[in-house]
Amino acid sequence: MATGREIAQLCGVSVATVSRVFNQPETVNEDTRERVLRVAKELDYRPNESARALSTKQSTMIGLVWDTDHRRPGWRHPYLQDLLIGLKSALSAHGYHLLMLATSGDAREVGASLADPVGYVNMTRRHHLGGLVLIDSGSDAEAFESFAQSGFPCVALDVAVDGPRATYVTSDNSGGAREAVAHLLGLGHSRIATITGPPGNQPSDARLSGYRAALRDAGVEPRADYVVAGDFYRASGTAAVQRLLALDEPPTAVFASSDEMAVGALLAARAAGLRVPRDLALVGFDDIEIASVVDPALTTVAQDKPGFGVAAAKAIMAMITGGGREEPVVLPAKLVVRDSCGARQG
Amino acid sequence: MATGREIAQLCGVSVATVSRVFNQPETVNEDTRERVLRVAKELDYRPNESARALSTKQSTMIGLVWDTDHRRPGWRHPYLQDLLIGLKSALSAHGYHLLMLATSGDAREVGASLADPVGYVNMTRRHHLGGLVLIDSGSDAEAFESFAQSGFPCVALDVAVDGPRATYVTSDNSGGAREAVAHLLGLGHSRIATITGPPGNQPSDARLSGYRAALRDAGVEPRADYVVAGDFYRASGTAAVQRLLALDEPPTAVFASSDEMAVGALLAARAAGLRVPRDLALVGFDDIEIASVVDPALTTVAQDKPGFGVAAAKAIMAMITGGGREEPVVLPAKLVVRDSCGARQG
């Protein structure tokens, strides 16, 4: 691959001039500029990224922290692929690449595990990353917050962080949940239960508060036994419905904090001989692919998955360029009415 | 972050010695080595990756070519997330990071688009990548092959390439398809149709040949009108079944080359008033999450998705270390019998 020196020799200029042509084109004479450009194009010259990063202390890479250790709970939410695609595409448009950082599985660097914020800072420095995008895998919130304080640009997904150049993007979880439950209320239900995610998980907590707000709006008395905790995954939805059905006064409708749990709930209802939505109405959250395929098709609150990635890319680019912090982004979460809630039946 | 120079000063040695401690520890005196190590640990020293890559011409990154341009057909196969997780985890274990390269969407570098192999080579050189992992998005096969010839380590997924340090990993597509169709034959079907992927797509072609082999084994005459081409996506499965049902002698069983198409087929059968598997038996391929959730649950040929990633990581690390080419990896594809084929009914 051609180097700047070769271009320089071929054009009879110094390497400094070649460099200027690409970094401060306005400071170089038009004739020489065009000559350099022409030769560079002929030789398909591109500045070496390692050298550039070493010199400028700034690479064209954004780091992605996503702990895929299979012992961690949240590593494989089914919408991460869409999110990743949105993120990568949007970053690409700015000429940035996405570096998926090796995480704690990394045997060779136990001490430098990404599990702690020091690890994040180190990685960012060593690779001269423009910043970090942080995906929560279940219990990284404190580490994320701590990295956010470091001053490096960073945007966290679905976990609130604050720092001089930090922000986050999340869905309107409480609003979406509220709309979902209001919809159930509107269909005549008053015995509405909810299956939450892991307590402490921010989106889950927000959805729970949306559930409560909707009940309050409608003047429906909340019942503690109608709130059962799950972990976002399918089996916990099944278990939750089994518990709810065992109640003296079982609910007639269930709002699940994730589609996976809603599917689990569906399975439990079916196994108990109940028909959905006739005997039990169901609403989920996420709108993953399964939601529309299951029978009955799941009414759910849709999250804008690629939008997460795009928003994250936009925010981090803005912080790299601008220097200040960006406002948190709250994406709309919209109710998608299908068959499991009963709105479509007679 | 501490630099090698600081460590050197603190230890009263030269930077060369510090470097040696990390790269050729056996060549340095035990006492000084331990002194350096101790100080390095205290300051949490890590060599700067840009500098290291510039000097050694070898980074600790593997590039991933995955064109997510939404105009491309194959950008979002539903199992890519699992594959990615397997790949990243296995690479992490070797201390390597995964660089998701900006692709043709990259507005700033139209000329350097990854669409052509020159783009791949350039990227590899500029970032001193250890090699490339190539995911086919529909029509990259020639570009991949051409990159493979360049001599840089590379492993392609589901497309055969050859080169001095190139190999690929794929599933036993023909074997899996053969087993699926044999199973249908065993259940008494003889009018078995198939829905293929895009003609020319290697896995699809292999599955088709497996289908044919199974028929041949059983002495069943193949029929041209029982082979209809799809594109791996759902809608094409629906359209295919509509066509098949319009035949004078419609099939009693269908083998679809992907689960997505099988789901589309299921929908079409249902819409036509047919019950699956009673009126029409169905087998898919992939075993994506949807397969087990759909009703009836889909009998399908399971691919080892994380295994793809792990095998790719293993192969590329071997080629980086060893220098030669690796044998192609063919992962087992196993029939998973559920409800859509009729084996479980009376």
Added chain:
DNA sequence: CTGAAAGCGCTTACAG
């Protein structure tokens, strides 16, 4: 076993 030196390929003040 260890240090001084050169080099990896670029960028950016500093002179001119």
Added chain:
DNA sequence: CTGAAAGCGCTTACAG
């Protein structure tokens, strides 16, 4: 407008 020089932080022959 342009070149010479220094520097980014590391590695690796080359001497000693």
